[in-house]
Amino acid sequence: MPNATVANAPPSLDDTSDAELAARAAGxxxxxxxxxxxxxxxxxxxxxxxxxxxxxxxxxxxQDAYLHAWRAIGSFRADARLSTWLVRIVIxxxxxxxxxxxxxxxxxxxxxxxxxxxxxxxxEGNPDDRPDRVATRSEIxxxxxxxxxxxxxxxxxxxxxxxxxxxxxxxxxxSLGLPxxxxxxxxxxxxxxxxEGLARDIDMAMGDAFSFAGARCDRIVANVLEKLAxxxxxR
Numbered sequence: 212m213p214n215a216t217v218a219n220a221p222p223s224l225d226d227t228s229d230a231e232l233a234a235r236a237a238g239x240x241x242x243x244x245x246x247x248x249x250x251x252x253x254x255x256x257x258x259x260x261x262x263x264x265x266x267x268x269x270x271x272x273x274q275d276a277y278l279h280a281w282r283a284i285g286s287f288r289a290d291a292r293l294s295t296w297l298v299r300i301v302i303x304x305x306x307x308x309x310x311x312x313x314x315x316x317x318x319x320x321x322x323x324x325x326x327x328x329x330x331x332x333x334x335e336g337n338p339d340d341r342p343d344r345v346a347t348r349s350e351i352x353x354x355x356x357x358x359x360x361x362x363x364x365x366x367x368x369x370x371x372x373x374x375x376x377x378x379x380x381x382x383x384x385x386s387l388g389l390p391x392x393x394x395x396x397x398x399x400x401x402x403x404x405x406x407e408g409l410a411r412d413i414d415m416a417m418g419d420a421f422s423f424a425g426a427r428c429d430r431i432v433a434n435v436l437e438k439l440a441x442x443x444x445x446r
Contacts, residue, residue, distance in 0.1 A: 229293035237285040255301045261371035262305035264360045276304040277435045298386040366401035373398045
């Protein structure tokens with residue numbers, strides 16, 4: 212495990228590449244780890260939430276995943292994407308939490324029946340035809356989040372990474388250990404489920420789904436840095 216040496220990251224690190232930041236973090240530079248967290252916080256939070264389905268537990272999982280990443284940063288190889296490496300750690304941490312609470316984990320099980328309740332049963336008519344559509348955007352956003360949470364496990368994380376975070380199929384395939392063709396298939400099937408009843412509004416609401424406010428980003432970074440400081444004091 213690297214020996215931390217710096218407490219606060221200088222602004223100049225914001226333009227430093229992931230590979231260089233990882234190399235500096237591997238040498239014990241906590242200052243280099245802070246911009247790594249800030250740069251990838253939203254992607255990793257959304258990944259954790261797609262598995263755990265609650266904001267609070269996703270935050271906890273992400274913080275623990277960062278601690279694991281800090282301790283293992285020396286094993287990262289610069290020929291890979293740091294985001295892919297981090298996503299794998301977050302997925303492992305999130306799935307571990309599911310197992311520890313004795314939930315039935317059917318991770319990416321192709322046999323899951325994707326057919327759920329029709330969106331027409333949830334929404335009355337096409338919201339695009341209602342004069343108060345703009346005023347109800349917030350409600351539609353919450354409905355979108357609920358419907359993503361309700362997706363079968365085989366599709367939920369694929370959809371989150373592809374549609375919400377806009378990662379490439381190749382990176383998702385590498386992160387989840389799936390063939391690219393499987394990623395494409397699961398994404399389109401998930402999108403089809405969500406588009407039912409929402410139609411045009413799905414694209415308008417996408418940018419707002421699972422918002423990652425600055426306060427949450429700051430809180431996660433501060434908590435991880437505090438835990439790293441506590442580890443140094445124990446040594």
